[in-house]
Amino acid sequence: MRHSLPLAPQFYVTAPQPCPYLEGRMExxxxxxxxxxxxxxxxxxxxxxxFRRSQNVLYRPSCADCAACLSARIDVSAFTPSKSQRRVIKRNADIERxxxxxxxxxxxxxxxRRYLDSRHADGGMADMDVFEFAxxxxxxxxxxxxxxxxxxxxGLRAAGLTDVLDDGVSMVYSFYDPTMERRSLGTYLILDHIEIARQAGLPYVYLGYWVPGSPKMGYKCxxxxxxxxxxxTWQRMRQPSDYDSTTHPLKSDPIAEQVANITLPDTRGPLR
Known part of the structure; x- marks a missing residue:
């Protein structure tokens, strides 16, 4: 009788580069x-x-002296739209998914391209061509x-690449018409994904990272x-002011300790 075990995934660390969220820091x-x-x-x-997915890679921030980036998700059962969010839903009632x-x-x-040129012209994806987009x-x-x-x-007004997880939907990347500011399409995409998850009986909508101190990420809270x-652990968000983004050499655990604390799926097959 033979019992084969799959190889465990190997983890690597990227070289430091300028942080896209907090000025003067390295990611x-x-x-x-x-x-x-x-x-x-x-x-x-x-x-x-x-962790977040980008093509065939899963990644998580692991900065040497900063732990500001926090993965964020919405608990669908605990979500109630605000008055302004209800207005966004009403303004986009003519949009078809x-x-x-x-x-x-x-x-x-x-x-x-219109979205990047208007909103993120100096970002890391600004030079992405059609083949890289594909x-x-x-x-x-x-x-x-x-x-x-x-x-x-x-006419196409917004689009998003969405992963379907066993406990929710993950908004990998979204973009929209930057000229239609009154529609608040960025907010609407999240609101509609909450509805997608609700209809599918999935408890969460994964939004990526929230970074205290970064204006780019303020909308998530x-x-x-x-x-x-x-x-x-996953914790209900407190007041945004309760979180700080200060650097400190003891904020991040050593890489080896981070990897050791990662839980991996049990992918062992049946005994043969």
């Missing part, structure tokens, strides 16, 4: 590849521990969808039911 990421028959299980398990397979189109890329959308080893939002004339992955 570093802990990452592992996402491939093979166990990709879905690994993605589900590590997403619950603050279309969920498709993860396949990139020229119309998506044109919208993506790779971002299409290179996924797990269950993913492109969720498109079109108006009454059939406006959603009720928000939870943050902090000190190894």
């Amino acid at each position: 570093r990421k802990l990452f592992t590849s996402l491939q093979g028959e166990t990709a879905e299980q690994l993605n589900n398990t590590l997403s619950k521990q603050g 279309r969920a498709t397979s993860p396949w990139a189109t020229e119309e998506q890329y044109a919208l993506f 790779a971002m959308i299409e290179e996924t080893p797990i269950r993913s969808r492109v969720v498109e939002y079109v108006d009454a004339d059939g 406006k959603f009720s039911g928000l939870e943050l992955y902090h000190n190894g």
